[in-house]
Amino acid sequence: MSKQELVVLGRADEDGACCPGLAAAPLDEDQAAELAKPFKALGDPVRLRLLSMIASRAGGEVCVCDLTPAFDLSQPTISHHLKLLRQAGLIDCERRGTWVYYWALPATLDRLAAFLKTPRTSAATA
Amino acid sequence: MSKQELVVLGRADEDGACCPGLAAAPLDEDQAAELAKPFKALGDPVRLRLLSMIASRAGGEVCVCDLTPAFDLSQPTISHHLKLLRQAGLIDCERRGTWVYYWALPATLDRLAAFLKTPRTSAATA
């Protein structure tokens, strides 16, 4: 199985070859600024836990009411972190009646993973 | 390349690393705190550019004297960012005569990539 990177992504129009990979070439300022946003969102333990709780959910969706009680933090704080994750393109949400459900956006996660992955083994690059 | 791959955290297997993956199971507080460190280090455009400049270098090493002039920032600021990247386990350095050389630590990068990568399909989550 070779790598089959589907490039579906909500915002794949602005960055043509979004990120060929960390080790492929130096990033320019714009690329770095765009990539820093999701990584910054991942750079907080609470948000990492939130994201993992959401992404590991079987049905793919989690109600906020299931997330908030898992932390020793106030409800506004959790809501704030969810907002940052959403603004980073890592999750999205929808209100359904009284409750709001969040789900992960695998395209963004895989894009970041592909960016970080170093071309270990084989010397096909360059 | 004398010393490389100083395992920072847990044990880096091959593709699976310490943390089984974002979508596999919710992180506990300790795992989240440990993972947040490198992601936080990646959450700055300057550090992303620095890391990409280092990781994409053919010989695997870059002299600080080649990094500093690429930014409109003071030399202490660049030094500060390099220190943060090093503390995050993303790079390491060595003084060699007058100059200091930095190189990337692929083990950490691949570990983060493996953590972010979502299961393509299947992957029955128990």
Added chain:
DNA sequence: GGCTTGCATTGATGTCTGTCGATACAAGTT
């Protein structure tokens, strides 16, 4: 020794960020 260059550390400063309580908004229930 003294001088020069390369890089790290220190101390200061303005900005950003995580957190909270209070409040507003949305939707269901009575």
Added chain:
DNA sequence: AACTTGTATCGACAGACATCAATGCAAGCC
């Protein structure tokens, strides 16, 4: 319409962070 519950927003505040100038330290050179 009132009440209750779930979630988001607002305003404020302490701590963290990015940045700089000044300084210190290491190593080569006069």
